Structures are given as structure tokens and as C-alpha cells.
Amino acid sequence: MSAALLTAALAPVLSAQATDSASPGDPLLNIAIFGAFVAVTMVIVFRASRNNKTASDYYAAGRSFTGGQNGSAIAGDYLSAASFLGIVGAIAVTGYDGFLYSIGFLVAWVVALLLVAELLRNTGKFTMGDVLAFRLRQRPVRIAAAISTLVVSFFYLLAQMAGAGGLVSLLLGIEERVGQSVVIAVVGGLMILYVLVGGMKGTTWVQIIKAVMLIAGAGLMTVWVLALHGFDFSRLLDAAVATTGNPAILEPGLKYGLSDVTRLDFLSLGLALVLGTAALPHVLMRFYTVPTAKEARKSVVWAIWLIGIFYVFTLVLGYGAAALIGPERIAAAPGGANSAAPLLAFELGGPVLLGIIAAVAFATILAVVAGLTITAAASFSHDVYASVIKKGTATPAQEVKVARITVVVIGLVAIVGGIGANGQNVAFLVALAFAVAASANLPTIVYSLFWKRFTTRGALWSMYGGLGSAIILIALSPVVSGAETSMIPAADFAVFPLANPGIVSIPLAFLLGWLGTITDRRREDPAKQVEMEVRSLTGVGAEKASAH
């Protein structure tokens, strides 16, 4: 049904565009395959939503997923269009530096596995705010946690929705803005429907299906590319050098090695990636969808395997795109470097494989945006509405109702933002989301789990200091002004030279958390600290799975 709706909504746009299609494939085929994905996932979401009764069902899928399922969903959530299209494209165009970028995304999971997942699962309920509010003062830390969650989710969301515009022009051959806006609105509308109806359970299934499609598709292409080069990686590299005529693509430096500023910038980005992942609110929330801390651990193990294998695939695919297509054709295609993976799919398997990869790319945006939306809605409804505004007197039904309204509001904001940001240079927003998560969230999470003395004031200094410094620095960076590629190229108030604020804002947030605490005369309740520590390590009294 929804597939038919989608095709109907797009038909006029497509027929108008069919003549000067910029897509190498067949837009109708691409839409048909994506429509099939939507239809299948919609059926699953509707079936899954039958059991959505309580807040625990809506936010945390009744804590009923297994580690394997949740790990696949984490991979589906994490491997966004930026990772898939972006990293393959980055390797195809800038060679080794694209791979360098992807390694940080993987190593980061060690922090999630060792420091965060299990302890968080044992002490919280639905949101990051739960963990902080365990022994710190409710109101202020919940408000701070909700603000930081909403900011990170909004940046990430905007980047995904804006990326959808570029993808549309590449995959559907729609080049005019009105047509692209219609598609962004359709994607946003579908997302709202999924989250509204399916809650966390539906969102999780969308992510699982998408992760399987993405990893299977990337795996197929990887084997295919290697087969074309006699399963000899060295021969593939030779072919890439021959096509590009540039042996430097095998070494680091083409993108980040240009100057001392770019080198420092990469260090700053790397820091934000490895420390930000374990504090991304939509990743944290996924740890609550499993019944025990042990399953949370298994989730991360699954996620690490899937994500790690996927990034090895992207190395082959990136050099494969460089060898079989070449950087000139990639740069000339609509969407630029993002078109490397779809072009490679077309080169290998013609319109059908391109159609599948196109559907995967759309499904990716849909799944990631859905995960972000339910996280932001849960944070607003649970931390701000139920705990701060209603002071814990809201019924679960009221809380879920507010969450659903928030989903619609966030969905509409995402659509409007996505249409507005379409064509703007907003690629920095993903990196900024990681930097904010690493600065505003990670220090406070680590301190509250591992440092007895940590106080509310330390948490607030660290969260607001990390959040504020990351955003102020980015506003004063060349990303916003002072360069041709800036958002505001005409003005120049770029006094901070780096495009990634993490190298300053992360240590600053750790420092502020420490300073705010040691200068605080007020002590937190020691009984709560004892209980939190014992609970976090043993799982006593942790939220159980609901009995459906």
C-alpha cells in the first residue's frame, strides 16, 4: 500500500524528469525496489506494534530483543549514508585518507563495550538522563541531558535529511529542487509513520533489515570487485593506481596531510569519533532494548563484528571504484564523491544492482532518521515532560502520548530542515554531532559511573561547557565563515582554524567536570552512590524485560 503511495507521489515528478535523467540506472526500478523495502518493513512494523502498550514497550521495545538482533540494529543505525556512500567515495577520491577516517568509527566501539554499555544498561531505564539522575539532582541534569540529546540528534538528523536531497538527484534522476523536496518530504513522512506506529520495536526491525541488506549488498560487491582482480588485493591497488594515475592514493595525506592545520584537524576529528560514538544518544538508547547487561555486551560484540567487516568491505569498494570508474567520472556525477558506490554498483551489476544499492541507501537514511527521532522524542518526553514538568506524576499513557506528538514535531522539523539544507554544505554536521556527544555526554557518563565524588555541579559544568564550546568553536571556524566552502563565504569571523572542535572541547569538558566537582561544597547522597555502584556492576534491580 505504502509502496503504491510512494510511486504515486513520485510519478509526476519522475515523468517530468525522465527525459534528462542524470541517473545511470532506471529511476522507476530504483523506486520499485525501495517501495518493496518499505512495504515489507511496514508490514513488520504493524505486526510488531500490536504489543506496544507501555512506555517500556514504546521506548525500549519491551527490552525483548536479543543481543544479536540489537547488535544488528546498532550496526544498521550506525552505518549511515555518510559511512556507506561517504567512506567509499572518500577512498575512491582521496585514497588512504578515506580509510583512515573509517578506522576511528570502529575503534570507538571499544569504549562503548568496556566503559558504557553494561553499566548503563544496569543503572538506567530509557535515556541517558536516567543514568545521570540516579544519584545527581534530577531537574538540572535531566534538562542538560535532554538539551544535549536534542542538539546531537538535530545535527545528525539534518545531515541525513540534507544528504537525501543529493541522493535523490543521483538515484532518481531528479535534479530540480521541487522534485527533490517532494522526495525528502516523502522520506520524512514515512519515517514519522514508522516511529509513530512501531515505536522502538518497529524502528529496530527497520534497522535490522536495513543492516542485513547493506552488509549483504556491500559484501556481494566486495567479492565481485576482488574476483575481477583475481582475488589479489595488490592487483586491485595496482589497477586503482593505473586508472587514477596517482600512486599517492595508497598512502595517507591527500586530504588530511596538506598542512599542519589539516593534520591537527584530523587528530581533532579522530578524537571526536573514538570518544563520541559511545555517547551518541541514539546508540545509548539501544542498550535499553535488551533484557540484561550481558545481552547489552553481546549487542556491542555483534555490532563490532558487523561494523568492522563492513569497513573492510568499504576499503575494497573504495579502491574498486577508483580502479573501475576513476575519480573524474565520480566527481562529475551528481552527488560527487557520494556517487562512487552507486556508480560502482551500476558498473558491476547494471541497473538491478544499482537499484538494490539505491534502495539500501534510502533505507539507510530512513532507518537512521527513525532511530534519531525516537531517541529525541524519548528524551523530551521522559526527561523533560514526565520528570521535570510533571515531576514524575505523568502516567505512562500520557508520557507515550507526548513522545508521539514530539515524533511528529521532530519529523516535520527534519523535513523542513532537510529541504532548507538541501544543497548546502552541511557534511560537517555529522562530525559536529560526534564532537558534541564526546564533549557534552561522555565525560559526564564516565565520571558518574566511575568517580564517587562527582557532583551535579561538575555534571552541569561539563555538559554545558562541552556543548557550548563545541558549538562556539564551530561557529568561529572556517566551516561557517571565511573560506569559499563556508556556509557564509562572504563574511570572515573564523578565528578558530580547525573544522573539528573536539581537540579543545573534549579535554575542556573533562576539566570542567573535575573542576566543578572539586570546588563544589555540596555533596551528593552517598547512599545513592553506593546503590548505583553496586547496581551497575551486578545488575541488581535492573529493569527487566516485559512479559509479552
Place this chain on the structure above:
Amino acid sequence: MGDAPREHDSHPSDTGPQPLDIEAFRAVQASAPYVALRRRHRLFVLPVTAACLLWYLAYVLVAGYAPQVFAITVSGSINLGMVWGLAQVVTTFAVTMTYVWYANKHLDPAAAEIRAQLETGAAPTATTTEVTA
């Protein structure tokens, strides 16, 4: 149980903890098995996290400031940079599996024992979150 909201959801336990027997928690925190568990947990996770971050930092610093090291040929067109990058993936997998082994052997049994002790005899009120089912 139909559509009736379950017990623990109607107090969004936003105060985090349920009514608790703090003395039971204090007793556990001071007990030898718990102290040993905490020590074994921290002795693994803190140094291993630090080592992984330093190993990654070394990789990034060499890539940025000594790219000629990455250019060293290993086999055919495969250079040290490729090998080191893949080694980051391999060490991540290795740390993951080692931690799973360590937790299964040294953390989970002890945690389960303490949990059982708290949930049954020692702390009758600590189990209020389970009135749900």
C-alpha cells in the same frame, strides 16, 4: 494483564532507585567478593580502554606526521599503512573477544552470585522493581 499499565511504569522511577535497603547495599559494597569483582572489572576495562586509545592515537599521529612510514612496501602494492589499518580492525576484534572471555570467566559468575544474594535473603525490598510480571 491486558492494557493496564504495569507497576514500574506508573512510577517512571525517575528518581532512579526504588525504595531500597541501603544497609544491604552498604554491606555488599564492603564485602570481599564485591570488592574483588570491582577490582577485576576496573583492572581490565580501564587499562585496556587506555591501551586501545593510545594504539589508535599512534596510528593517527604516524599517518599525519610520518606518512613515509605508511608508504613502506610490505608485499606488492600493499604498504604498511594498509597493514596497520587492518591491524587496528584485528586488534579491535581481539580486544572484544578477550573481554567477552574475561567477563564470562571472571565477572559474570561473581556478579550473579552477589545479585542472587541481594535479591533473595539480604535485601527483601531491593526486588520491588520485579513486581511487574
